[in-house]
Amino acid sequence: MNTAQFIPDRPLETIEKASFTWQTPSNIALVKYWGKSDPQIPKNASISFTLKNCHTITTIDFSKKETTAEAVFELFFEGKEKEEFKPKIASFFKRVQAYCPYILGYKMTINSENSFPHSSGIASSASGLSAIAMCLMSLEKALNPNLSKDALNKKASFLARLGSGSASRSIEGPLVVWGNHPEIAGSSDVFGVQFPYKVHANFENYQDAILLVDKGEKQVSSTVGHNLMHEHPYAENRFTQANENLGKISKILQEGNMKDFINLVESEALTLHAMMLTSNPYFILMKPNTLEIIHKIWEYRLAKNSNICFTLDAGANVHVLYPENEKEAINQFIESELANYCQKKQYIYDSVGLGAKKL
Numbered sequence: 104m105n106t107a108q109f110i111p112d113r114p115l116e117t118i119e120k121a122s123f124t125w126q127t128p129s130n131i132a133l134v135k136y137w138g139k140s141d142p143q144i145p146k147n148a149s150i151s152f153t154l155k156n157c158h159t160i161t162t163i164d165f166s167k168k169e170t171t172a173e174a175v176f177e178l179f180f181e182g183k184e185k186e187e188f189k190p191k192i193a194s195f196f197k198r199v200q201a202y203c204p205y206i207l208g209y210k211m212t213i214n215s216e217n218s219f220p221h222s223s224g225i226a227s228s229a230s231g232l233s234a235i236a237m238c239l240m241s242l243e244k245a246l247n248p249n250l251s252k253d254a255l256n257k258k259a260s261f262l263a264r265l266g267s268g269s270a271s272r273s274i275e276g277p278l279v280v281w282g283n284h285p286e287i288a289g290s291s292d293v294f295g296v297q298f299p300y301k302v303h304a305n306f307e308n309y310q311d312a313i314l315l316v317d318k319g320e321k322q323v324s325s326t327v328g329h330n331l332m333h334e335h336p337y338a339e340n341r342f343t344q345a346n347e348n349l350g351k352i353s354k355i356l357q358e359g360n361m362k363d364f365i366n367l368v369e370s371e372a373l374t375l376h377a378m379m380l381t382s383n384p385y386f387i388l389m390k391p392n393t394l395e396i397i398h399k400i401w402e403y404r405l406a407k408n409s410n411i412c413f414t415l416d417a418g419a420n421v422h423v424l425y426p427e428n429e430k431e432a433i434n435q436f437i438e439s440e441l442a443n444y445c446q447k448k449q450y451i452y453d454s455v456g457l458g459a460k461k462l
């Protein structure tokens with residue numbers, strides 16, 4: 104894979120101070136990414152809906168200083184210094200400095216906030232790291248005004264991936280594929296691309312209600328989770344299955360077959376959890392209420408002949424997915440029934456979004 108394309112190859116402007124603010128979304132995978140090799144190369148291709156309301160807003164103030172060997176930054180999260188977040192960001196800067204050598208010449212002050220709970224399986228790492236990547240790319244654009252929008256987005260996704268794999272899918276929308284796949288034109292292991300084919304109207308403005316079954320921090324971090332796939336007895340079959348599922352969902356998204364969509368998406372969610380159930384050490388990431396909700400969704404689907412379905416991330420929270428034309432009825436179902444299984448009855452209404460926004 105040619106990553107040299109991401110190293111700036113022309114003299115850059117000189118800028119003393121700059122400040123950029125980006126709002127970038129979280130995303131929810133339909134075909135899951137679980138298993139990687141160094142540096143953040145996925146074992147199979149994945150596809151996600153970009154979200155709209157679950158997002159990070161990050162400002163980075165850059166001020167020129169003597170160039171040093173390591174990136175220098177301060178981090179404020181929701182107005183306060185956040186030591187726990189720093190190691191991931193420090194290793195992100197280390198990984199990207201070959202591609203963004205200019206960052207070593209600036210002191211960076213990062214101010215960030217999320218619209219949803221972090222570290223609980225709603226992919227704050229994806230929105231958090233993609234927001235930093237977009238701020239770096241805004242600086243690069245100021246230093247190199249010739250950079251095109253396409254090149255900027257591609258490099259932003261490439262950088263974001265080095266911080267958190269799924270962050271590569273949080274630059275554009277409404278559907279992003281990350282990972283090289285023979286049936287997806289332009290797809291790559293090193294950056295995410297917008298799903299390149301026309302999507303059926305059934306999937307326009309798709310709804311995602313995130314039911315907060317457990318807002319606490321995940322018992323298994325993403326890094327530990329991905330490592331579980333190294334010695335996993337079913338790993339190779341899983342990677343093959345995921346790639347086959349990506350080919351299938353590409354067709355489903357173009358043709359609009361809702362029943363096939365539901366079957367594939369729910370199977371992917373349960374398979375992801377099955378990988379954790381069958382690894383060693385083994386984990387059960389669902390809670391009793393996760394299962395209650397799944398059964399309620401299945402009952403509702405049958406009783407109402409509905410197209411409601413669920414997906415899960417690597418945690419206990421449930422993403423309820425449904426078409427826009429069922430929004431009113433399903434929101435009522437969520438409020439009257441499913442909310443009872445959520446921590447403090449909390450849930451987040453979201454829908455598919457279009458990606459990063461400069462503020």
Ligand code: ADP
Nearest residue numbers: 188191215221222223224225226227228231325
């Ligand atoms: P999640 O499911 O929320 O992605 P992870 O444990 O995988 O949970 O990732 C959480 C990590 O993502 C945090 O520890 C922090 O390093 C990073 N993160 C979350 N929000 C932000 C943010 N706004 N800015 C920078 N990093 C963030």
